[in-house]
Amino acid sequence: METSLKVLFVEDSEADAELTTAELVRGGFRPEIHRVETRDELESALESSWDLIICDYRLPRFSAEEALATLKRSGQDIPFIITSGAVQAEQTVSLLKQGAHDFMDKFALARLIPAIERELREAEIRRKRRKAEERVRVLSRAVEQSPVSVVITDPQGNIEYVNPRFEQLTGYTFNEASGRNLGFTLLDQESASAMAELWSTVSSGREWSGEFCSAKRDGQLLWEQVSVSPLTDADGQITHYVVIKEDVTVRRSYEEQLLRQAHYDQLTGLANRVLMLDRLNVALESANRNHHKCALLVIDLDHFKNVNDSLGHSIGDNLLKESAGRLTGCIRGGDTLVRMGGDEFVVILPKIDTARDAQQVAEKIVQQFERPFTIIGKNYRVTASVGIAFYPDDGKNPHLVLRNADLAMYKAKDLGRNQYHFFTEDINRQLIERLELEERLRRVVELNELMLHYQPIYALADGRLAGFEALVRWRQPDGSLWAPGQFIGLAEEIGMIQAIDTWVMRTACRETAPWLTASSGRLRLALNISPHQLQVPGFSTQVEEQLAANGISPEQLELEVTERVLVNDASETHANIEALCRLGVRLSIDDFGTGYSSLGYLQNYPFHTLKIDRSFVSNIGVNTNTARLIDTIITMGHGLGMEVVGEGIESDTERQFLRAHGCDLAQGYLFSRPVPLEQLRFSVEQDLKLVAEDAADPGQ
Numbered sequence: 001m002e003t004s005l006k007v008l009f010v011e012d013s014e015a016d017a018e019l020t021t022a023e024l025v026r027g028g029f030r031p032e033i034h035r036v037e038t039r040d041e042l043e044s045a046l047e048s049s050w051d052l053i054i055c056d057y058r059l060p061r062f063s064a065e066e067a068l069a070t071l072k073r074s075g076q077d078i079p080f081i082i083t084s085g086a087v088q089a090e091q092t093v094s095l096l097k098q099g100a101h102d103f104m105d106k107f108a109l110a111r112l113i114p115a116i117e118r119e120l121r122e123a124e125i126r127r128k129r130r131k132a133e134e135r136v137r138v139l140s141r142a143v144e145q146s147p148v149s150v151v152i153t154d155p156q157g158n159i160e161y162v163n164p165r166f167e168q169l170t171g172y173t174f175n176e177a178s179g180r181n182l183g184f185t186l187l188d189q190e191s192a193s194a195m196a197e198l199w200s201t202v203s204s205g206r207e208w209s210g211e212f213c214s215a216k217r218d219g220q221l222l223w224e225q226v227s228v229s230p231l232t233d234a235d236g237q238i239t240h241y242v243v244i245k246e247d248v249t250v251r252r253s254y255e256e257q258l259l260r261q262a263h264y265d266q267l268t269g270l271a272n273r274v275l276m277l278d279r280l281n282v283a284l285e286s287a288n289r290n291h292h293k294c295a296l297l298v299i300d301l302d303h304f305k306n307v308n309d310s311l312g313h314s315i316g317d318n319l320l321k322e323s324a325g326r327l328t329g330c331i332r333g334g335d336t337l338v339r340m341g342g343d344e345f346v347v348i349l350p351k352i353d354t355a356r357d358a359q360q361v362a363e364k365i366v367q368q369f370e371r372p373f374t375i376i377g378k379n380y381r382v383t384a385s386v387g388i389a390f391y392p393d394d395g396k397n398p399h400l401v402l403r404n405a406d407l408a409m410y411k412a413k414d415l416g417r418n419q420y421h422f423f424t425e426d427i428n429r430q431l432i433e434r435l436e437l438e439e440r441l442r443r444v445v446e447l448n449e450l451m452l453h454y455q456p457i458y459a460l461a462d463g464r465l466a467g468f469e470a471l472v473r474w475r476q477p478d479g480s481l482w483a484p485g486q487f488i489g490l491a492e493e494i495g496m497i498q499a500i501d502t503w504v505m506r507t508a509c510r511e512t513a514p515w516l517t518a519s520s521g522r523l524r525l526a527l528n529i530s531p532h533q534l535q536v537p538g539f540s541t542q543v544e545e546q547l548a549a550n551g552i553s554p555e556q557l558e559l560e561v562t563e564r565v566l567v568n569d570a571s572e573t574h575a576n577i578e579a580l581c582r583l584g585v586r587l588s589i590d591d592f593g594t595g596y597s598s599l600g601y602l603q604n605y606p607f608h609t610l611k612i613d614r615s616f617v618s619n620i621g622v623n624t625n626t627a628r629l630i631d632t633i634i635t636m637g638h639g640l641g642m643e644v645v646g647e648g649i650e651s652d653t654e655r656q657f658l659r660a661h662g663c664d665l666a667q668g669y670l671f672s673r674p675v676p677l678e679q680l681r682f683s684v685e686q687d688l689k690l691v692a693e694d695a696a697d698p699g700q
C-alpha cells in the first residue's frame with residue numbers, strides 16, 4: 001500500500017527534484033511535492049505542515065545552512081535530508097550538528113528510502129515524547145499550583161513530596177515534612193484510629209477518603225477532607241500513595257456551631273430539649289439492657305414569671321443562670337441537666353437503685369432554692385417545685401416518663417410549691433378524667449346534653465312575676481344535672497363558652513318567646529353572658545337576629561354580665577355594649593359586690609339593672625354592717641337610674657328587709673328554685689291571667 005508523503009523540496013533544479021520524486025514513488029510512497037528556492041518561499045511554505053524536507057546543499061540564492069536555520073526558527077520538527085554532489089566530511093558533520101537528519105549523494109539515492117523511513121519513525125517517536133513531556137509538565141504545574149494540598153508518600157506512608165499549598169496551609173516546609181509519616185500532623189485519638197483504617201484500605205489497593213483533624217505547625221486546628229489513592233507500577237505493585245487534602249475547617253466549625261446551637265441552651269450552656277430527648281433515649285435503652293431504673297426530675301421555678309415581669313428580663317436571665325449553676329451542683333457526673341425552656345429544667349438520672357436516690361436529688365434541689373439569689377447586690381427569693389417519675393414504672397417510653405414527671409411537678413405546685421412530688425397513678429387518673437371531661441364538654445352542644453332551668457324573678461312591692469333568669473344545666477350520663485359552677489370554668493378554658501352561651505340564648509329565646517309576647521312587654525328574660533361573649537365582634541348582631549326570629553322586643557331581654565367585664569377594658573367589649581344599648585336590650589350587672597368594681601365604674605356604663613349578690617343578702621340579720629352596705633347599694637343604684645334585684649333570697653326576713661329598703665325585684669329559693677320550663681309554665685300562665693283580669697277590670 002502506498003504511503004502518502006508531503007515533501008518540501010528546497011531545490012533550484014526542477015529536474016533534480018523530479019529525479020528524487022521518482023525515487024520516492026519507486027520506494028512505495030505517493031508523494032505530494034512542493035518546491036522552493038528562496039528563504040521567503042521556504043518561510044511561507046513552512047506555514048503548512050510537511051512530512052519531509054529534502055534540501056539541495058548548494059543553491060544559487062539560498063543555502064542548506066540557511067534553510068536549516070529557517071526551519072529551526074519556525075519551531076517545527078520535520079525530518080531534514082540534504083542531497084548534494086560531492087561534499088567535504090567536515091561540512092557534513094557541521095550540518096548534522098545544525099540539525100540536519102541525513103546527508104546523501106544526489107546521484108546515489110539507494111539509501112534514500114530506508115533513510116526516510118527511519119527518519120519518519122524517529123520523528124514520530126520525538127513527537128510522542130514531546131507530547132508526554134508536555135503532559136508531565138502540565139501535571140506537575142497543576143500539582144504545584146493546586147488549590148488543594150497534595151502529598152505523595154512511599155509505600156510505607158513516608159512523605160516524599162508535598163506541594164506548596166501543603167506548606168502554606170500546615171506551616172511545615174517540604175524539608176520539615178519530607179521523610180515523616182503522613183499522619184504526623186494528626187491531633188486526636190479519633191483521627192489516629194481513622195488513620196489505621198486508611199492504611200488497611202489503601203494497602204489493599206483501594207481508595208480511601210474521610211475527614212481528619214490536624215494541628216498546624218503553629219498549633220491551630222485544621223480539619224481536612226482527605227482522599228488517598230495507591231499508585232501502582234506495571235506489575236501492579238504499589239509504589240506510592242497520592243494524598244489529596246482539602247481544608248474544610250470553616251465548614252466543620254460552622255457545623256459544630258450549628259450542632260451546639262441545636263443542642264445547647266444559649267443562656268445557661270445547659271443541654272436543651274433536643275439533646276434531652278437524645279440522652280433520655282440512650283438512658284432508657286441502657287436501662288432496658290441492664291435491667292435497672294432511670295429517674296426523670298422536672299423542675300419549675302415558682303412564680304418566676306413575676307420576677308421577669310416586674311424586675312425585667314435581665315434580672316430574670318441572671319436568675320436563670322444562677323439557678324443552672326445551683327442545679328449543676330445537685331447532680332453527678334453521668335447525670336444530665338437540661339434547660340427545657342423558660343424556667344423549666346429537667347434532670348435525667350440514668351441509673352438509680354431505689355426511689356430514694358431520686359428523692360435525695362429532689363430534696364437537694366428544693367433546698368438549693370431556699371437560699372435567696374443575690375443579683376446586683378439585691379436579694380430575691382425564688383423557690384422550685386420538682387416532679388419525679390421513673391422508668392419503666394411510670395412510663396414505658398420517654399414521652400410518657402416526661403409527661404408524668406411534668407404532672408408530678410404540677411401536683412407539687414398545687415400542694416403549695418417549694419416541694420417535690422412523685423408521680424402517682426392518682427395524678428394520672430385525675431388527668432385522664434379531666435381529659436375525658438373536656439372531650440365530652442367539647443361535644444356538649446352537638447350531643448344535645450344541655451338544658452335550661454328558669455328561676456322566676458318577682459317584684460317586691462306587689463309580689464307579681466317580673467321575669468325569669470335562664471340557668472344552664474348539663475345532663476350527665478348517669479342522669480344527674482350539673483350546675484354551671486361545675487363546668488363553666490372549664491368551658492371558658494377550652495374555648496367552649498361561646499358555643500354554650502349561643503345555645504342558651506337561642507334556646508331560651510325560642511322557649512320563652514310565647515310568654516314574653518303574651519305579656520305585652522311586661523315579662524323579661526334574663527340571660528347570663530360570659531365576658532368572652534362580649535369580645536366577639538358583632539355579638540350584638542347575633543342578639544338582634546334572635547330577637548327578630550322570635551318576635552321578642554329588645555327591652556324584654558336582659559343580659560347579665562359580671563363585674564369582670566367592667567374591669568376588662570377591651571375595645572370590642574365597649575363596642576358591643578354600645579351596640580346592645582342602641583338595640584334597646586337591657587344590661588344587668590350580676591353578682592354585684594363580689595368583683596373589683598365600684599359604683600364609680602357603673603357611672604361609665606349604661607347598665608339598667610344591678611343584682612346584689614347572694615353573699616350580702618344571706619348576711620342580712622347576721623351582720624349589721626352588711627345591712628347598711630345593702631342600703632347604700634340600693635340607694636346609689638337608684639341614684640344612677642338602675643333597678644335593683646336582690647339575689648338568693650331564702651328567708652322572709654331577707655325579703656322584708658330588701659322590700660323595706662326599696663329593693664325593686666327579688667329572686668331566690670324563698671320564691672322558687674330554678675325549674676324546668678314546664679314547671680315554670682304554671683306561675684307564668686297564672687300571672688298572665690291575672691294581668692288579663694287587671695286589664696278587664698281596671699277599677700280593681
Ligand code: C2E
Pocket residue numbers: 455470471472483484485488500501504528529530560590591614647648649650667668669670674
Ligand atoms: P347567677 O347568674 O348569679 O345565678 C344565680 C345562681 O344562684 C344560680 O346558680 C341559682 O341556682 C342560684 N340561686 C338562686 N337563688 C338561690 C338561693 O336562694 N339560694 C342559693 N343558695 N342559691 C340560689 P346556678 O344555676 O348554679 O348558676 C351559677 C352561675 O353560673 C350563675 O350565677 C351564672 O353566673 C352562671 N351561669 C348560669 N347559666 C349560665 C349560662 O348560660 N351562661 C353563662 N355564661 N353563665 C351561666
Ligand code: MG
Pocket residue numbers: 469527528560590
Ligand atoms: Mg345571673
Ligand code: MG
Pocket residue numbers: 590591611613614647
Ligand atoms: Mg348572681
